Amino acid sequence: MAQHQSKMMVELDAASQTLRIQQEITFINQTNDTLSSLVLNDWNTAYSNKNTPLANRFSDEFYRGFHLATEAERGGTSNLTILNVDKLFLSWSRIIENPDLITVDLRDKLAPNQSVSLFLTYFSKIPSDQFTKYGYAANGNLHLKNWYITPARYEDHDFVRYSNSNLDDIANSSCDFNIQFKIPKEAALTTDLVITHQMEEKNQMSYFLEDENRTDFSIVIQSKSNFKSYHNDHNEVITDINTTKLDDIQKIIIINRIANFANEFIGLYPHQKILVSQTNYDRNPFYGLNQLPQFLNPFEDDFLFEIKFLKTYLETYLKTSLQLDPRKNNWIYDAIQMDAMIRYIELYHANSTMLGKASDFKILKSYNVANLKFNEQYSYFYMLMARKNLDQALGSPKTDLIKFNEQIASKYRAGLSIRFLDNYLQNGIVKKSIREFYNLNKAKQTTDKDFETILKSNTTKNIDWFFTTIVHSRELIDYKFAKVSKTKDSITFSIKNKTDLPIPIPIYGLKKKEIVFKDWLDLKECDSTFTIPRKEADKIILNYNNEVPEYNLRNNWNKLEGFFPNNRPIKFVLMKDLEDPYYNQILYVPTLTYNLYDGLSPGLRLHNKTILDKPFIFDLAPSYSTKSKNLSGGGGFIINDNRRTGTLYSVRYLLSGSYFHYAPDASYTKITPAIEFRFRKPDFRDNTKEGILLRQVIVTRDQSKIVPTDLEANYSVFNTRYYISKTEITKHISSNGDIQLASKFGKIAAEFEYRKLFENNRQVNLRLYLGAFLYNKTKSNYFSFALDRPTDYLFDYNFYGRSESSGFFSQQYIQAEGGFKSKLQPAFANQWMGTVNGSFNIWRWIEIYGDFGVLKNRNNTAQFVYDNGIRLNLVTDYFEMYLPFYSNNGFEINQKNYHEKIRFVITLSPKTLINLFNRKWF
Secondary structure, eight states: OOOEEEEEEEEEETTTTEEEEEEEEEEEOOSSSOEEEEEEEOGGGGGSSTTSHHHHHHHHTTOOHHHHOOTTTOOEEEEEEEEOTTSOBOOEEEETTEEEEEEEEEEEEEOTTOEEEEEEEEEEEOOBTTTTSOEEOTTSOEEEOSOSOEEBOEETTEEOOOOOOSSSOOOBOOEEEEEEEEEETTSEEEESSEEEEEEEETTEEEEEEEEEEESOOOEEEESSOOOEEEEOSSOEEEEOOOOSSOOHHHHHHHHHHHHHHHHHHTOOOSSSEEEEOHHHHHHSOOTTTTTSOGGGOOSOHHHHHHHHHHHHHHHHHHHTTOOSOTTTTHHHHHHHHHHHHHHHHHHHOTTOBTTGGGGGOGGGTTOHHHHSBGGGHHHHHHHHHHHTTOOOOTTSOGGGSOHHIIIIIHHHHHHHHHHHHHHHHOTTHHHHHHHHHHHHHHHSOOOHHHHHHHHHHTOSSOOHHIIIIIITOOOOOOEEEEEEEEOSSEEEEEEEETTOOOOOEEEEEEETTEEEEEEEEOOOSTTOEEEEEOTTOSEEEETTTOOSOOSOOTTSEEESSSSOTTOOOEEEEESOOOOOTTSEEEEEEEEEEEETTTEEEEEEEEEOOOSSOOSEEEEEEEEEETTTTEEEEEEEEEEEEEOSSSSEEEEEEEEEEEEEEEETTEEEEEEEEEEEEEEOOSSTTOOEEEEEEEEEEEEEEOOOSSSOOTTOSEEEEEEEEEEEEEEOSSEEEEEEEEEEEOSSEEEEEEEEEEEEEOTTSOEEEEEEEEEEEEEEOOSSSTTSEESSSOOOTTOOSOOSSTTOSSSGGGGBOOOOTTOOSSOOSSOEESSEEEEEEEEEEEETTEEEEEEEEEEEOTTSOOEEEEEEEEEEEEETTTEEEEEEEEETTEEGGGSTTGGGGOEEEEOOOHHHHHHHHHTTTO
8 A cells, every 4th residue: 555755854953943844745645535635733733832733731630831931932834834845825824723733725625645745944943841741851862753744544534633642652554764854063963764875064964754554653863872772683683771770782682572472462563673772661550569769669670671672662652653543542542551560560570569579578469469469469559540420431442531540541451351351252362363463453454343353253252242342342340259059069140240240250160279170151131140060169259360350359259168268367467458358457657747736646546548449448546635634636437429420420428527635725526427429420520529418517615714615515417518619720710609607607608719820920819708697696806707817617628736825826717717817806707708818929939818808797887898918829729828017906016026027828738738749640
């Protein structure tokens, strides 16, 4: 099949990181359609401004760097002209929604098998590598990716129009390339294209590059190349994967072993050269290995290099070989890559564990995570998302996947799923099908339907379920035993299909932990009943080796001896562990909490929260108050009811309680039964959080001589809250409504918040709070709306000194109710209140703030209040400081004891801080 051709003359201006390009594209109409226009990919334009799909993707994933970048750090295509063979200008256009796509209007329609030549001139400004790791580095080196204009893929009677979303999934048509690339003479060029020859002229060096049938390639320009070349029987491998302790002989052995394995499992690599770069590994590292600091790394240097190289080699191998739509059919890339990795580890490192050498430490022997084989970790990463009800269909377009699924969970599940199919079909059918599909890609552009057709042609078994359920749905697989009876020679059992999916599953018989039989159950109906030979088994287990990517393994086994067939022993584990399906794990964690009245409170937290979420959770945290010399603490129970379809995705039933001191001489007890309904958009990447919380807050307070409780010592409040928010780096919008009903008062409140980061990097924060009593029979301000510091009668906020009216702890600021920073009179409203809080940055994290509002008390006229000052917004909502300037009190900065007027926000909760860094993943 004839390929499009792309001839380029490229000259690098190293000072401005710009490429001057003259290009001739010969487009051959390989379709049965007559074309009047062509679509070209120009993904470098995605870096041109803050409103492209790429910029929106960065904002969506809480990456701030691109929005704050200078013009010099961004990239783009400029001065583009397009001529036809007659040197006549062709009209072309971009659309605002997809500026990195160019539509070229042809002067004459292009019939099937005809060709047309386009002559392009343009400048390609290379962006900084701080955004995606591709681009120019601080030392002047360049790793070039998607820097040139090229025809888009054509499929189903139209061009594929994909914008750059930082996913390495550009849908290019295959081309034959011929490039003359000029760079400064003192620089070095490394590429996976064939360098036919070089030519020196004045202060430049010209490299002549070519290759056939390419959809993508890489070029790296460095002051001194750190790539090394290794030749094997079939091609040349060029790599700069970091390693400091391996010599060339060790590397050659590993590289040749991986190259030969890939050639044998997948098929011969179709190009002369393959470039395996550290940059590509850093973009998609092997999660687990990269999370540990160097001094804690439990793996040998050769194993680390081998895994890094294996993962990056296979990824590059497939991306430059398969002519698939890499966005729509991404699951096939992932399935083949992860299947190959699993097979490689089984072949060469069968005894490796998830924790490497650390598994040999006696102190870790009781941990499930220390006993898992290396390949067993993949199912846990998938189940992490499934238990959170955040897993997505394997066949989802890559742009629809949330980041954790795109880079980790879906990738691993794809590998597990194709392995599951291989175990079910047996006889090497999957491996044979992969090789056939790979060879088909050498001849033509392919789709996932081609892969499906090949698989089905190689087996007589019906595998429709694999594609309809495993690939193209997010249905869960979960089987358990219903009834089991046995005789000396046979076992009769029924299987409960908890998710109504007719998916085959293996059953094992074990005798003293040794496998005595294995059968595959083709479950055509739910609740099927089977009778099989016992073969002296003392235990039967479904999915024993976890071949099926199942949701829950804890209900998969049944003892055939003893009175309590499913009684799991209790195992106590320090800190954290992976879920062990054969034990009831209780985790214990030493804790240390602090508030002014209890002092430092050491304690012991007991819970069943493994890394995977569970339907039922208990969490008890008793502690000892060093100041009051008694027990304190809290705890709770949660039942999670995940809904797989619809906007209501989670219902949580909660019962919590706590006991602490609210004053030096008095304690409080809080008990809260609650139910929470959580909703989400069909688009999982949408950062909208929405929910309804219904709860009854029951509070009992001791009498205090320091903080009078009056008639409000004991009370019960029914509270309904509705909340909705959507947060990105460039914009945050949230609102919530709150109704509280008690015997002595009823109140309603609403809060609206808006945060916007503008293109000039200025940020505005606005908040509106409205609250009013429905009825109020109280005699104090304990339940009133607070202007600057709520009384927190529901004990929701983490006040370190909640009853302090002066001193350092009284200056802790929590944005709630009135939201003022200055302490003004009146400080409370027992009828209604409305306030507006705003801030605007003047330099980086330094902002000016202002508050104003109106509040109304009984028997008083409404009063207008205001304040302003400087806000040091180090980390929004986590670390902030407020310096008052002017308010109803006058010029506060000139007043006595000004340091006592400063307010601060500080978050010490590890869980809260971890959420700050995890939000980009989920």
